[in-house]
Amino acid sequence: MTRIPFIEARFFDPAETRHALECRFAVHLRKLRAPHLHLREESNGIEAFEPDLDIKDMHRIQRHAKRILACREAASGLDHLRKEDRVRLGVFRDGAKLFWVCSEHHADELAASIHTDMPWMALATDLVWHAMRRSVREGWPGLRLSPILLDGPPGIGKSHWARLLGEAIAAPTTVIEATGENASFGVVGSQRGWGGSCPGRVIETIIQNRIANPVVVVDEIEKAGTPTSTKGLTFGLAEALLPLLEPMTARRWSCPYFQVRFDMSWVMWVLTSNNHRLLPEPLLSRCPPLMMRNPSxxxxxxxxxxxxxxxxxxxxxxxxxxxxxxxxxxxxxxxxxxxxxxxxxxxxxxxxxxxxx
The missing domain is CATH 1.10.8 (Helicase, Ruva Protein; domain 3)
Incomplete structure (x- = not known):
């Protein structure tokens, strides 16, 4: 698996605490004042304060360390978050991993395995098969699928096929029941200040697995409600998904909860519906429906x-x-x-x- 930058934030060495910076500045100041002096360093690589620094020097060092830490916090892009949220996002210090298909032959084997289990879903399997081969042929760092909308009668295994896809490529899979979610909040999250505000299921899945291209299944999307606030604002699931389904906007998607930009362009979306005609046209233009049939x-x-x-x-x-x-x-x-x-x-x-x- 390869790694990609996933979050628009800067992370600094957590070992450089205020005390560590003060000790380092003190050592440097003594060296500037007495370059001919051979200074002893302790086992941890930082020498403790010596009596040759007076109170005024120590106050200057403390102010300088405090100023540097404040500048780092502002430059991180995470200074508006609580400490526990900054710690959670720290897992992306070195980026996020991407699942990938190692060869076109491997892509053939994966597609054949899925088709053998569910041959009546051949249209969807064929689409994934070509995407896997393309990712290898064009040298992509990971597997990327265009959003898929499976439309067909209920009970034919559309969600089961999506789970099977996740198992085949060994990617984390989360299934979201559109009828049971609180509109867009359960998927993309809600802004701070709302009662019970929290990150969405998609970003939670990525944080837990540290994988930037999980399989996200939104089941029966046409049945999602559209709550309206007391001010007349609507929060429909289909509308909330639009920027996530468009690669250009998904690359710098702003999370409502964390208020930080993430690269969500690698997420593999599988939407299911029983009647795609109930879905808005902007959604259908991003993921044209694949018409599924009943198994024989x-x-x-x-x-x-x-x-x-x-x-x-x-x-x-x-x-x-x-x-x-x-x-x-x-x-x-x-x-x-x-x-x-x-x-x-x-x-x-x-x-x-x-x-x-």
Whole structure:
């Protein structure tokens, strides 16, 4: 993995405290006054104050150290933050890491793995496959995907595909339910001064993992509400995402909570919807919808076999699930992937339940 500058801030050596600066200035002053004197240094590399400095000298040194620290704090770009927030952002002192694909062959293997598991999501997998190969071919420092909007019937596995993508490339993945978030606040954060103000889920994920290109899934984005403040201001999720989905503005995105600029252009966005026509045009222009279809019956059977083996189900349990899928009740309208996953979970629970005596 490579590193990139992620935050528009300057970080100084934390070991250079006010006391350390004062000691260093004192040593330097004594050397200026007595260049012929060989000064002894202590084991920590800093010599303590000696009696040859009077009170006036010490006051000057203290003022100088205090002034330098104040200038550093102002130059850092973080002087408006509380100490605990500055400490949290200190993880980006050396930048943030980027996940990357090591070769085009590796990209082929990853795309083939995803397609094998969910062939009905071929449009999305094909888009990711070409992006992975392009990142290698053009020598990018990390994997970068254009925002993806998966549109299609409910229960076909759009969110499951996004999680599968994160697992395949070993990137941290966070799933945000648009219907359960407080509009844009849960995603991008809220400004200080609001009750319960906090950073958004996206920046929190990056801070926790120190990875600049996580997979961020916004599920059922067309169902997000649009709260309105008492002053008539609206805070819609789709509108809040616009600067994050545009590469030019995402490179210097200003966090409402930290009020610091971050490079969010590497975040891999996967949005899902059941009806893209309910979304605003500016959002659709940034991520044109990919029309997904329902999985066919043979594809569901293959999914049960693979997922059953992955969950270590017995052959009998897998055969029973396939038999259930072949029931006349499902004739002409196969169950959704969500139903199939619930069936797999139930089968695993039954097989692993304790024996009753």
């Amino acid at each position: 019956f043979p594809e569901l059977v293959d999914f049960v076999r693979r997922e059953g083996l992955r969950r270590k189900l017995s052959d009998t349990a897998i055969a029973s699930l396939i038999e259930a899928l072949e029931h006349p009740f499902w004739r002409g309208r196969p169950p959704s992937l969500r139903v199939v996953i619930r069936m797999l979970t139930r089968a695993a629970d039954i097989e692993n339940r304790p024996s009753l005596h």
